[in-house]
Amino acid sequence: CSMDGKETSRRRFLAGAAAFTGRLAGAGLFGCGSAVSERSQGEAKRALGQYKPVFFTADEWAFVMAACDRLIPPDANGPGALQANVPVFIDRQMLTDYGSGGLWYMSGPFFPDSKPEFGYQYKFSPREIYRNGIAEVAAHCQRQYGRSFDQIGESAQDAVLAALEKGSLQFSSIPSAIFFGQLLANTKEGYFADPMYGGNEGMEAWKMLGFPGARGDYLELVRQHNKPFLKGPVSIQGEGA
DSSP states (O other): OOSSSHHHHHHHHHHHHHHHHHHHHOTTOOOOOOOOOSSOHHHHHHHHHHOOOSSSOHHHHHHHHHHHHHHSOOBTTBOOTTTTTHHHHHHHHTTSHHHHTTTSOOOSOOOTTSOGGGOOOOSOOHHHHHHHHHHHHHHHHHHHHSSOGGGSOHHHHHHHHHHHHHTOSOOSSSOHHHHHHHHHHHHHHHHHSOGGGSOSGGGHHHHHHTOOBTOOOOGGGTTOTTOOOOSOOBOTTSOBO
């Protein structure tokens, strides 16, 4: 999901996500239609502006809102990250065992240059990655643009995110590429997760893919390959879309 060639990257990202979701649900259940969120971008921003973050400070929240908006902007294929309430998902995750790093081994020594099969090799929990990374980006934007990330405009925001992705911004606390990877992974997760976790507002991302969600009444369709799945998705808590 490179920040270079943003439209092509978005299409590849969504196509890859659709393939992954298809493997979870079973073959042949998905339609090919597009979905556009009923909630406008402006409405989404206003709603998120009224949300009271449980972890992020006001300045950090402004960054998360702006960054998520650029990573998954709305288009004719479906809703953007703000319409899907992705920032709410990320904020809530920071108060879980995941956010504190309680779900994996976090004692040293750490070997950041080791192979991926050796697992996570940094001393930073997701909370620490966000707190340090956002502060580093804020300092960079003040030096480079004289304004905060959420105020520098979309083209400048994309340039900053691309530099983070490449690891070309030199941070004193954490590697900039690690921060970008954390942000991008959580943005994807919030976009496609069950709504009970705060994101995927209205299950719009699932509707875009034709994903049935936690529906348990499509067994008769499992063997009907390459046919559209016409029923709306159902969340874990039983809410239908």
